[in-house]
Amino acid sequence: MKVTRIAYSTRLNAGKYAALAEQARRLGRVRGEVWQRYGSIGGVGSGLRDREVRDRWLADGTHVRFGVLANAWKETVRDAMADIAANLASAKVEVRRAIGHRTGDPADRKRMLTALKADRWAGDPFLARQMRKHWKRGRNRTDHQIVVRADKYNTVVDGRGRLWLAVPGLERRKMVKIPLSTTVAPTGTLRLILRGGGVEVHYQIDASQLRSSQRPCGDRAVGVDKGYTEALTDSDGARHGSRLGELLAAESDRSKERNRRRAKLRSIANNAARRGDHAKAHRITVNNLGTAKRDRQAARHRAQVRTEIFTAVHRVVDKAATVVAEDLTKSFAGRKTLGRNFNRRLAAWTKGVTAEALANVSERRGSALVHVNVAYTSQTCHRCGRLGRRNGDRLHCTWCGVVWQADVNAAINILHRADDPDIALHTPHHRVKQILQDRTDRHRTRLPVQDSSPATTERRAKHPNRSATSKE
Known part of the structure; x- marks a missing residue:
């Protein structure tokens, strides 16, 4: 099993960041082109592979107009095709659920599931209707990512012990060197994500190398219920992740107040622009309506929530050989109308983090996860x-x-x-x-x-x- 690790740049030169941002912008056009051409039944839905797309683009000269090196756009094509395939697989999950609701006949159910798996669903009216409902042509506007192949970068440690990562730029044989805040060199294929003047280097490592993966699991079956004030409550009556509710409530209230103030400042700036005082509107926009600090605070909050949830799941697995839980990947809508404050605090994205933590930790530590x-x-x-x-x-x-x-x-x-x-x-x-x-x-x-x-x-x-x- 692989897990993702992130290394961050430190004191990156503005010129280097601008060069990387321009490369990411051009590669964003590559992603958009792939999604536009092949993100439908006639593309990935027909079994088209990324190598076939690369051969087509090399033959008709499509790659020339992007203005990036060959390895850069080829890796971006492969990554975009993988995203489309994942989108298709996600739609098939919903269709499988619809098949279960539609028929109780085992033979009919097997026939439809087989056709869905083999991508022969276009000939079945029900399957075709469900796929059109759940798999809609998507658009991709990602323009801040660069995928770097494992053999196209290198790392070096300078005399002061700093680790530098050298990645290809827009010109051949000209590398962009990025100082990292870690001493552990990244390995494998890299994904560079540009945010707020810095670079996040995402890479994968073998989960068996993690110290937490060496912890043994328990020897009992334990049921868990996802909560709001705490991450999980188990069938023994123990509560895990008790700080989750405090974290979500504090961040929600702070975000509400911050957005109220930003809305007031934006109104003042708009009124100034209508009066012709563009200098005042510009000052407010530049000095008071930026997103760098807001994004840093949001990232710190997400990290704290993930830590709380993963720690809670580890404590459950410490005593459970089998974890029985709800399928949190399933989407559902409640029948009660809740207030805006409650909906905002509920933070539905934590449901996905809990599902990820249960699957990740259970697999790494050898316990079984059973959905009911x-x-x-x-x-x-x-x-x-x-x-x-x-x-x-x-x-x-x-x-x-x-x-x-x-x-x-x-x-x-x-x-x-x-x-x-x-x-x-x-x-x-x-x-x-x-x-x-x-x-x-x-x-x-x-x-x-x-x-x-x-x-x-x-x-x-x-x-x-x-x-x-x-x-x-």
């Missing part, structure tokens, strides 16, 4: 299996007469879902509710299981339903 359907896990009593009343962070079970902490209760239910034979990962939420209500009715009337077919009986024997067999 979490519909109604926060509204169901884990002791009796009945739907209760959720009020804030508390769940009131009228049958048991107990008030549970909602996140702990949800984590226990998530752990139980891993052994539930009736509720699959993509079972619709309304079907999940019906299953839970049917179980409640059988509890009340003491009726046996209605489906007594041999296949169902055998499946239930292998996967006992914990909710149905719990004590009343």
Whole structure:
């Protein structure tokens, strides 16, 4: 497994930054051209490869008008084609979910999944309609990145112990030397990202080299529920990443106040420009409406949140050989209308960071990550299996007469879902509710299981339903 590391430039000369920025701008045109020509069914969707694109451009002379070295535009073409392929794969994930919702016939489902995998979906009306819905032609406006092949750069340490990275410029055999703030030389293919007068050098290393990868995982199965005030709550009742809510709330409130002030200054600048006082408008724009400081603060906040979430996941894996969790890569919309402040503080991007951390840490440390359907896990009593009343962070079970902490209760239910034979990962939420209500009715009337077919009986024997067999 590979993980990404970032090295930063230090005190980079303005002339060097301008040269790199011009190269990145020209390579941005290459990316845009690739997306425009090949980001559809007739391009990557038809199985076109980046080498074929390079051969075409060399044959018809397309590469000449970009004004960059051959290796630079070829690597950019390869990177852009990989982005389009990833976009296509992401659309296919959504289509697979749509197939699961559309049909319960195993043969029909297998036929559609096979056609989707083999890129023969254009002949099936349903698949074609779903692909048009989820895979739309994209546009790429990235003009601040340079991809450098592993054999096209070199590193050297000067007499004062500083590490310098030399990368190709716009002219042949003329390198641009970048001073780095680290003593560890980057390896492999590099991605240079230009921001605010500096350069970020992104590269990948083997995860086994990391010290955290050597930590052993636990020996139990643990369910986890994602929260807001803390990153994760596990089925043992422990909370991990308790500073997450404070970080998100503080940054959200600070961002709200900063944007309010910026809006006021922008209004003053616009009024001055309308009056003809362009000097005042220019001074406000240059001195008060810049983005360098804002971007630095946002990057620092993102780093703090990632550290908090990854640390929380490591603590869960310390005691778990199997981590049972919600599929956080799935997009969904809540049915409640929340206030603007709450939506802003919720920071949906942290959901993706948590999903990345769970997958990354579990794979590196040898634990298994199991995704389950979490519909109604926060509204169901884990002791009796009945739907209760959720009020804030508390769940009131009228049958048991107990008030549970909602996140702990949800984590226990998530752990139980891993052994539930009736509720699959993509079972619709309304079907999940019906299953839970049917179980409640059988509890009340003491009726046996209605489906007594041999296949169902055998499946239930292998996967006992914990909710149905719990004590009343």
